Amino acid sequence: MFVSRTMTRKVITLDQDSSILDAQELMAKNKIRHLPIIDKDRRLIGIITDRDIRSALPYNPHREPGSEMESVLKLNVKDVMTKDPTSITPAYTIQDALLLIQNLKVGALPVVDDDQKLKGIISVRDLLGAFINVLGIGEPGTLVCILVEERIGQLKKIVDAITAESISFGSVLVARYWDENKRAVFIYLLTQRVAHVKKKLKDLGFTLLDPMEWYLDQLPKNESHPETSD
Numbered sequence: 001m002f003v004s005r006t007m008t009r010k011v012i013t014l015d016q017d018s019s020i021l022d023a024q025e026l027m028a029k030n031k032i033r034h035l036p037i038i039d040k041d042r043r044l045i046g047i048i049t050d051r052d053i054r055s056a057l058p059y060n061p062h063r064e065p066g067s068e069m070e071s072v073l074k075l076n077v078k079d080v081m082t083k084d085p086t087s088i089t090p091a092y093t094i095q096d097a098l099l100l101i102q103n104l105k106v107g108a109l110p111v112v113d114d115d116q117k118l119k120g121i122i123s124v125r126d127l128l129g130a131f132i133n134v135l136g137i138g139e140p141g142t143l144v145c146i147l148v149e150e151r152i153g154q155l156k157k158i159v160d161a162i163t164a165e166s167i168s169f170g171s172v173l174v175a176r177y178w179d180e181n182k183r184a185v186f187i188y189l190l191t192q193r194v195a196h197v198k199k200k201l202k203d204l205g206f207t208l209l210d211p212m213e214w215y216l217d218q219l220p221k222n223e224s225h226p227e228t229s230d
Contacts, residue, residue, distance in 0.1 A: 003097055004090035006130040007111050007120035013038050016045060016078035023077055024053045034108040036118055037081050043116045046081035049107070056080045087112045090119055094130045097122055136170025141190045144198065147207040150181050158185060161200055167191050184209060 013036050014023055023035055027050055037046035056075055087110040088097060097109060101124060108123035132138050148154040155174070162169070170188035177184045189197070198208055 001094050001130055001134060002090065003088060003092045003094060003111055003120075003122055006094055006097075006126050007090070007122040008126060009120045011036060011118060011121050013118065014048070014077055015039070016076065016081065018077045020048070020053050020056055020075045020077060020080055023048055024050075027053075034121065034123065035077075036110045036121060037077055038118050042118050044085070044087055044110050044112050044118050046078070046083045047085040047108075047110060048077050048081040052080045052082070085110060087116075088122070089113065094122075094127055094134075098127050101127070134171065135173070136188055136190070139170060139190055140192065141170050141188050142192050142194045143211045144187045144189060144194060144201075145209040145211045146185045146187065146201060147177065147209055148183050148185055150183055154183075155185065157204065158187070158201065158206070161204060162187070162189065162197055165197055165200070167194075167197065186211065 012026060012030055012032060014026065016037050016039075027033060027035065033050045035048050036044055037048060039045050056079075086100070086104060086106075088100065090111055090113070092111075101107070101109060108121055110118060111120040111122055113119055137143075146158060148158070155172070159169075159172075168190040170190050171186075172188075173186040175184045175186065202208060
């Protein structure tokens with residue numbers, strides 16, 4: 001799925017000469033945390049976040065006249081915004097966007113065309129919505145986690161067993177396991193009646209795991225194992 005299908009197109013923006021208090025008010029009114037800053041030709045020149053504004057404001061706004069608050073009132077967006085922020089194009093995939101957001105530790109990325117003109121913005125919330133849609137977890141169902149040996153044909157064996165029960169799949173995700181010779185297969189089934197399916201999988205020799213006890217952050221940090229596919 002591409003960013004163009006997921007991004008927010010109607011973007012609220014500001015020009016760089018607006019005051020930071022205007023930016024703060026606009027964010028509060030629209031319940032957003034990021035404002036792209038554009039020039040008169042809609043070219044992206046910066047971005048300001050609620051964190052930028054909080055950092056610029058004095059710790060205690062109720063100070064005597066003539067204190068820091070007066071200097072804050074003179075601040076414009078251009079004084080605190082991030083200039084020339086990292087941006088992406090509509091042709092990026094949502095996986096690309098997610099990795100970039102994770103690596104940069106930001107909450108959103110502006111989306112621009114080849115001329116740097118703003119076309120949209122994609123946030124963590126947008127990405128969550130996209131993955132909920134991709135994984136099919138917006139529909140009622142049950143997540144089943146199966147531990148499998150890393151051998152060709154294992155996933156097909158699981159899929160065939162479940163398909164024989166006339167149960168629809170919401171999604172299938174294969175993840176690394178602590179044992180490098182095994183994989184954890186997460187299957188979202190569009191039913192809540194899975195007792196018979198679980199028994200069938202166990203009878204086939206598969207080990208079932210509790211998805212609630214799955215902690216990805218416990219995986220080896222310095223090892224990289226390629227995903228397998230059937």
